[in-house]
Amino acid sequence: MDRLIELLPLLWDAALETLYVATAALLFGGALGLVLGMALYATRAGSLFANPVVFGILNVIVNTFRPIPFIILLLAIQPVARGIGLPGIGVPFAIFAITIASLFAISRIVEQNLLTVRPGVIEAARAAGASRSRILFRLVPREALGPLILGYTFVVVALVDMTAIAGVVAAGGLGEFAINYGSKQFNPWVTWSAVLVIVVIVQLVQFLGNGLARRVLRR
């Protein structure tokens, strides 16, 4: 316990680092995932810009990368990061790796949530004279906003998880804190303190996401 009190400033820094990495990855992965998800949604059979070839290619790409366990992907893309001039360890690399890993998962979540918009609603918009791109970019995301917020909330929780795993490549944050000061020094109190902070972060995010979605869905 004394050791834990001594480490409290480090724990605080680690928590901030985790938030920083998760937020950065959410911005990049969230934006790229939104684009890819909308592309999947728009090109699937019967949709606004149905295109079996484009959909097939995107679908295979997503299905290829999404199931790779993050710990393996993290190590496997180290050479890629170095190839484009990024270091293979540390915070920037962690953000890069989490962005790549999350973008495919996010694209599926976006696609599925956009699919909750009933085809009849899209038909009504077309009958009202709206162009297909207007419907895709303005109406559909607005109609699916509630589920999208819940989907992104779910994603943030996964991002915090990935941020912790990235501790193994010296990405800082609560993961590295737990490994270096807890696990490696046989101090379960320290490890559990990291767990506790992560639980608090996740609860806060979930609370905010639920509240926001409730406002949008008006219930």
Added chain:
Amino acid sequence: MSFIRLTSATKTYPPQTKGAAPVVALDDVSLEIAAGEVCGVIGYSGAGKSTLLRLLNALETPTAGTVEIDGADITRFGERQLRRLRADIGMIFQQFNLFDSRTVAGNVAYPLEVAGRPRDEIRHRVAELLDFVGLTARARAYPEQLSGGQKQRVGIARALATNPRILLADEATSALDPDTTQEVLGLLRRINRELGVTIVLITHEMEVIRSLADRVVVMEHGRVIETGPVFDILSAPQHPATARFVASVIDDVPRGDELAALRARHDGRIVTLNVTEAAAQADVFAALSAHGVRFEVVHGGINDIAGQVFGHLTLAVTGDEDAVASALVAASVYAPLIEEDTRG
């Protein structure tokens, strides 16, 4: 010149499974609808009426044939022309298809925003439309706070926003209860009479056709099997499928078990009198009385269809056998009488 004209319109969809025959949704349909008319298309599900309706605002394009609106072949229209066309054709739906993220006023404003109308004009027009459908008080409500009938009225206001000349109604009352159905049908009647909007509606309910349409088109298996004024189709359906639809609203002739039950309860001869505007029922009854026979009305009904009288009355006629026979001969001068035992 007719306002809406389909010429040999055919729509086939690629087969669901490889190697199967393509699905024919519409098979060589030709149809003309006049401006200001209410045209009702009736058929069972899968008859092709939904596809037919969507050809008119080009949500579907025909595989072959042409679709003309006001003289222009819309199958040749580009996306930009189609968007302008759709501002001139409103559409309402069975499931209302309102935008959940928008208020009542926001839903009604949508077609106007899409058409790029100025903000002030939109506000003014939305207020006018909500007043027309009687929903001014609910302008700020969201769709989930409305009843089915209110939702459909929002749908109607939205469809009318850009002052269209044509309104397409896709089973617009099928999800509503009987009272609300009447309310929505009344509103559609006003739109046709007061605003002069041409209405094309599809339904599987003959009651909707009977209370609203001027002309009916009966469809089966992607084809038009019968078409004509509502009174003609209801009073004398030619096709068996049409007769089944008619029987759902006009069931005034005893058939099968009903006839057997009548036969068991009544002596004498059972005849059905065809009641029309031209028939002189009073003379029929006078002729029967003059021959000293007794008669009793045992089945039937008289309907008012599109302002015309139509129906059947089934009579049990009893008395001396010869007197009954001559009474029936005398009475049949004034109106057609059908002997129930000889009905096929």
